[in-house]
Amino acid sequence: MKSQKDRVKLNVGGKFFETTATTLAGAGRNSFFGAMFDENWNLHSNAANTEHFIDRDPDYFAVLLNLLRTGELYIPPNIDKKHLYREAEYYGILDHVRSAKWGPFDGNRLxxxxxxxxxxxxxxxxxxxxxxxxxxxxxxxxxxxxxxxxxxxxxxxxxxxxxxxxxxxxxxxxxxxxxxxxxxxxxxxxxxxxxxxxxxxxxxxxxxxxxxxxxxxxxxxxxxxxxxxxxxxxxxxxxxxxxxxxxxxxxxxxxxxxxxxxxxxxxxxxxxxxxxxxxxxxxxxxxxxxxxxxxxxxxxxxxxxxxxxxxxxxxxxxxxxxxxxxxxxxxxxxxxxxxxxxxxxxxxxxxxxxxxxxxxxxxxxxxxxxxxxxxxxxxxxxxxxxxxxxxxxxxxxxxxxxxxxxxxxxxxxxxxxxxxxxxxxxxxxxxxxx
The missing domain is CATH 2.130.10.10 (YVTN repeat-like/Quinoprotein amine dehydrogenase)
Structure with a gap:
């Protein structure tokens, strides 16, 4: 995947977030954010220059964005886990949540x-x-x-x-x-x-x-x-x-x-x-x-x-x-x-x-x-x-x-x-x- 340095501005439920194309590309082609990229994983020009509005809960989005940034899942006490999983499913990154929450299947460590x-x-x-x-x-x-x-x-x-x-x-x-x-x-x-x-x-x-x-x-x-x-x-x-x-x-x-x-x-x-x-x-x-x-x-x-x-x-x-x-x-x-x-x-x-x-x-x-x-x-x-x-x-x-x-x-x-x-x-x- 080609590295991207372009900034992306997001307005999620009235709260503003700024991240990079590299971070969003890590969500994968089939994710919510995959539509922002072309076949060569280059950010579309309109995606780079436009503030994108997403009508979802910003508190849950913040947790998922940090997951894409770090690969680690931290769930604050005020966040309902099942609702977070549903939000992850909406964004198409439920697999990221699963891999961050659990390691590969191992009967010796279950x-x-x-x-x-x-x-x-x-x-x-x-x-x-x-x-x-x-x-x-x-x-x-x-x-x-x-x-x-x-x-x-x-x-x-x-x-x-x-x-x-x-x-x-x-x-x-x-x-x-x-x-x-x-x-x-x-x-x-x-x-x-x-x-x-x-x-x-x-x-x-x-x-x-x-x-x-x-x-x-x-x-x-x-x-x-x-x-x-x-x-x-x-x-x-x-x-x-x-x-x-x-x-x-x-x-x-x-x-x-x-x-x-x-x-x-x-x-x-x-x-x-x-x-x-x-x-x-x-x-x-x-x-x-x-x-x-x-x-x-x-x-x-x-x-x-x-x-x-x-x-x-x-x-x-x-x-x-x-x-x-x-x-x-x-x-x-x-x-x-x-x-x-x-x-x-x-x-x-x-x-x-x-x-x-x-x-x-x-x-x-x-x-x-x-x-x-x-x-x-x-x-x-x-x-x-x-x-x-x-x-x-x-x-x-x-x-x-x-x-x-x-x-x-x-x-x-x-x-x-x-x-x-x-x-x-x-x-x-x-x-x-x-």
Missing amino acids: RLAGSITGPTIREPTAIRASPNSCCCVVYGRIVKVYNWMLEEQPTITCDYCWVNDVSWVDSENIVISSNVKLGSGGMGLFSASTGELRYKFQVTDERKGYTPGALSFSSDYKLFSSCKSTSNKHVIGVWDQVTGKQMDFLPYSSNSNAIRLQWLHGTNCLMVASCCCINLLDFRKNAVVLSWSYDRDRVNKPYVVDPTKFRDVIAIEESNSICVVDLDERLGFMDLRSTTDASVEWRETPRGKKHSSLWAGNKLCSPKLAFHEGQLFSSRDDIISVYCGSNWLPISELRQSQGGPIYDFSIGGDRLFALHVREDVFDVWETPRP
Whole structure:
């Protein structure tokens, strides 16, 4: 960017400010101030010689201008934080506020930033983080959405449909799968900011008798959903997430519903994991290319997996491995490149302690997994453990004194959200600046 020394005069709500073009250019091309510059980042002549009036609060503008000048965010006691964030959003510099407030995501340095109490009408069933650090929480037939400032947005209501899964397409759109068809297919794309149903995913006539479940997306704008037919057959449905049109259905070997779908960018395959088997589906070949299953009667394995205790699965492409967790809260690792039934290298929990199933209300609080920025996360009871390194050694634990056992957690942007069951709250964890 070309350095600018030109002074710029601003009248914000009747209060005068004087700054430089260099300072305003630091806000970025897509900011409120980006229109003052040409394609070469030169200040327009009329912008340099004109006093610009901005009909906004000058006190909040002063805080944001100092942020652009110094890169540091100081919020005086008389400034309301949420209103400041809204002003930053208006000027298009909310990312500057976020980077000044928190450092890069680091599971070893996460700190509890706050807790949000949800409705008491029904126990929560899932939480999902968005790419820009927003989140949504499923409560039976409704989905509560929270923006970056953790303000509640219009509720997404699926009428009489029980929500099976929810996933963010991007920071503005959410896909929901439900038990009863949303007119045609059981899945819909909703606006995160308004709760409006934008369109329904189409399903061919011969496939109307399925129930959609777990969701996932690929890098080429495909939507995947695990589907169970009325005849108890399991297939993966594929849709174009831009048009909503159905593209394919591919059967896979399983005796139970999928607990996780994950698109693997390195192999262009979809991992489909249930409580008893793991499949890799290649839609270019329209076939299952790899499959792992577990036989209780097989004695040549170091540990025979009980399918009823297989609770979550995640592929870690960086290390060519698949991590699994059972109800005893043990982590197991498999080789992602294996072409046959692979043995599982099981590891004890950090405390060396096993637990039986933990119930909170009517919900089974099973261990959950996540992988983010080279770190592995695993929940158990009211703790989220963080692992790192080639041997996945524990480096820290996240624990909140209130809320009870963790039912689900999710990572997105620069935040981790942990959903509790007993008190209908979710925690927000953030990384402070160094």
